[in-house]
Amino acid sequence: MEAVSTAAIEGSAGAGAFLDALLAVLFSLLAVVVVMTFAGLSVVAERKVCAFIQGRYGPNRTAIPVVAAIPFFGNFLKKNGLMQLVADGLKFLLKEDPLPGHVNKFWYMVAPAMALSPVLIVACVIPFGVYWIDGQIYPMSVADIDISLLFALAVSALGVYGAIMAGWSSNSKFPYIGAMRASAEVISYEIAMALSVLPVVLWVGLSSQTPLSLFSIAQAQGNLWFCITQPVSALIFLVALFAETNRLPFDVAESETDLVSGYHTEYGSFKFGLFFVGEYGHIVVGSSLFITLFLGAWSPFPGLSWPESWGWISAVLSLLTFLLKIAAMLFFFIWVRWTLPRFRYDQVMSLGWKRLVPLALLNFAAYIIFMAI
Amino acid sequence: MAIVVERKRLSWLERTYLPQIVSGLYITLKNFFKPKVTLEYPDQYTSLPAGYRGAPTLVKDSQGREKCVSCQLCEFVCPSKAIKVVPGEISADSEYAYIEKAPSSFTIDMARCIFCGMCEEACPERAIVLQTEFSLNGLSRSELLRDKRSLYAAGGILPDKIMKWKKVKDNSELEGSH
Ligand code: SF4
Ligand code: SF4
Numbered sequence: 001m002e003a004v005s006t007a008a009i010e011g012s013a014g015a016g017a018f019l020d021a022l023l024a025v026l027f028s029l030l031a032v033v034v035v036m037t038f039a040g041l042s043v044v045a046e047r048k049v050c051a052f053i054q055g056r057y058g059p060n061r062t063a064i065p066v067v068a069a070i071p072f073f074g075n076f077l078k079k080n081g082l083m084q085l086v087a088d089g090l091k092f093l094l095k096e097d098p099l100p101g102h103v104n105k106f107w108y109m110v111a112p113a114m115a116l117s118p119v120l121i122v123a124c125v126i127p128f129g130v131y132w133i134d135g136q137i138y139p140m141s142v143a144d145i146d147i148s149l150l151f152a153l154a155v156s157a158l159g160v161y162g163a164i165m166a167g168w169s170s171n172s173k174f175p176y177i178g179a180m181r182a183s184a185e186v187i188s189y190e191i192a193m194a195l196s197v198l199p200v201v202l203w204v205g206l207s208s209q210t211p212l213s214l215f216s217i218a219q220a221q222g223n224l225w226f227c228i229t230q231p232v233s234a235l236i237f238l239v240a241l242f243a244e245t246n247r248l249p250f251d252v253a254e255s256e257t258d259l260v261s262g263y264h265t266e267y268g269s270f271k272f273g274l275f276f277v278g279e280y281g282h283i284v285v286g287s288s289l290f291i292t293l294f295l296g297a298w299s300p301f302p303g304l305s306w307p308e309s310w311g312w313i314s315a316v317l318s319l320l321t322f323l324l325k326i327a328a329m330l331f332f333f334i335w336v337r338w339t340l341p342r343f344r345y346d347q348v349m350s351l352g353w354k355r356l357v358p359l360a361l362l363n364f365a366a367y368i369i370f371m372a373i
Numbered sequence: 374m375a376i377v378v379e380r381k382r383l384s385w386l387e388r389t390y391l392p393q394i395v396s397g398l399y400i401t402l403k404n405f406f407k408p409k410v411t412l413e414y415p416d417q418y419t420s421l422p423a424g425y426r427g428a429p430t431l432v433k434d435s436q437g438r439e440k441c442v443s444c445q446l447c448e449f450v451c452p453s454k455a456i457k458v459v460p461g462e463i464s465a466d467s468e469y470a471y472i473e474k475a476p477s478s479f480t481i482d483m484a485r486c487i488f489c490g491m492c493e494e495a496c497p498e499r500a501i502v503l504q505t506e507f508s509l510n511g512l513s514r515s516e517l518l519r520d521k522r523s524l525y526a527a528g529g530i531l532p533d534k535i536m537k538w539k540k541v542k543d544n545s546e547l548e549g550s551h
Contacts, residue, residue: 052409
């Protein structure tokens with residue numbers, strides 16, 4: 001009797017450990033695949049959306065011989081420029097990898113990796129969806145840590161080290177100026193960004209033990225999304241996000257009109273590709289953060305969430321909702337890029353320090369008073 | 374006189390820049406759904422406007438006579454020295470022997486031609502005409518060298534309003550009056 005019961009317990013513990021390990025692998029894969037796929041797709045989307053806005057078709061001719069011959073599907077890939085993606089990737093891989101003679105070799109090599117890796121690290125803590133086991137709710141993230149919001153903000157800001165290293169090690173003027181601009185921009189907007197999420201954390205702190213965890217922030221939006229209850233925070237965060245990711249209208253770090261190509265001027269082939277992917281990965285991760293903080297994470301509409309009783313179907317639906325929101329955010333990023341002209345560098349700085357930081361502080365103070373009452 | 378442009382003071386909302394961003398986004402979104410202006414070139418062709426200057430060609434008149442009299446004006450006027458004319462005689466047993474000259478060889482190097490149309494303007498016979506062919510490709514320079522035969526093949530027939538060389542009366546009448 002006793003032996004049987006211990007065996008049963010051991011068996012279930014073994015199965016539980018196996019399931020845990022399986023889920024961990026699954027979610028790590030999920031994080032990498034989501035970030036990389038969306039980064040890749042957004043390159044194509046960028047070209048397509050920009051073309052559409054300008055009255056063109058965008059890439060629609062590149063075709064891989066065998067794949068293009070598949071009826072409908074092949075043509076679909078070709079017309080939507082998806083095979084262009086493969087061609088671009090191959091081009092980056094196969095091109096000669098130049099190493100300029102005047103650079104600091106070590107940091108020059110490390111910089112592209114440094115640009116990409118923070119993105120992948122942040123992707124670990126983002127809850128891409130939820131699932132239920134025995135009535136308990138869990139996030140679909142590799143690591144569900146209590147301070148994941150802090151972690152995400154801190155690590156994603158590390159991405160700028162890639163730019164600084166690249167700019168410094170390139171030992172040439174344009175990259176250097178670009179790197180300086182990138183770091184100044186990230187430092188000034190980081191403050192506004194962090195200040196803008198504080199009211200959210202306060203709000204979540206009313207009901208949750210771990211208000212700094214992205215998962216509990218996401219859960220707290222079951223009824224109302226934070227972009228509705230805290231529009232000013234959402235706006236500041238969004239603006240700061242554009243600056244953090246070095247996207248137009250704030251891409252002074254690589255403004256090609258005055259800095260050739262900014263901090264990655266000296267880079268070519270695959271190293272440039274890493275910067276490129278890192279940049280788009282940053283946008284993907286940044287949008288996921290925005291979605292988790294302000295856009296209700298995996299809930300499809302404000303006040304609605306996928307019911308627990310549907311089990312795994314709900315889990316998959318929650319993941320799909322999140323992915324759809326990422327896609328929408330990416331479209332928004334691209335859309336803004338092809339609408340607005342670039343700000344001047346001093347305008348960017350004065351907007352950051354003289355407008356956004358005071359506004360974020362005021363907003364924070366207002367919510368403190370509001371919540372105290 | 375300097376004109377001072379009065380700048381309106383921006384309202385508070387305008388200074389936030391947000392309404393402008395929203396209206397800008399609206400404009401680009403409208404453009405997003407507009408029909409595209411790109412012509413998908415190898416699949417679709419455009420209609421060329423009248424007077425389009427494509428590749429220069431040699432033409433024949435409605436009787437099928439080659440109009441060029443190998444005066445070489447086009448050769449001299451060509452700014453890029455693309456034309457090479459070797460004058461020749463029209464054989465005595467030809468119907469048009471009285472015109473006397475026709476090119477024995479006529480080549481245009483399409484790799485040199487800049488489609489300026491000077492040759493067409495200079496030609497007293499309207500024998501060389503820039504037509505609509507605009508896609509000239511070859512794998513080597515010599516492929517772009519067009520000889521007389523291919524120039525006539527590309528040119529076809531261009532009917533004249535005035536038949537300059539047509540004999541109105543028998544020439545013997547004129548000879549007799551001397
Ligand atoms: S078009 Fe101009 S360049 Fe070309 S053959 Fe005639 S004269 Fe020469
Ligand atoms: S094409 Fe015209 S201009 Fe040129 S040689 Fe012939 S007749 Fe003279």
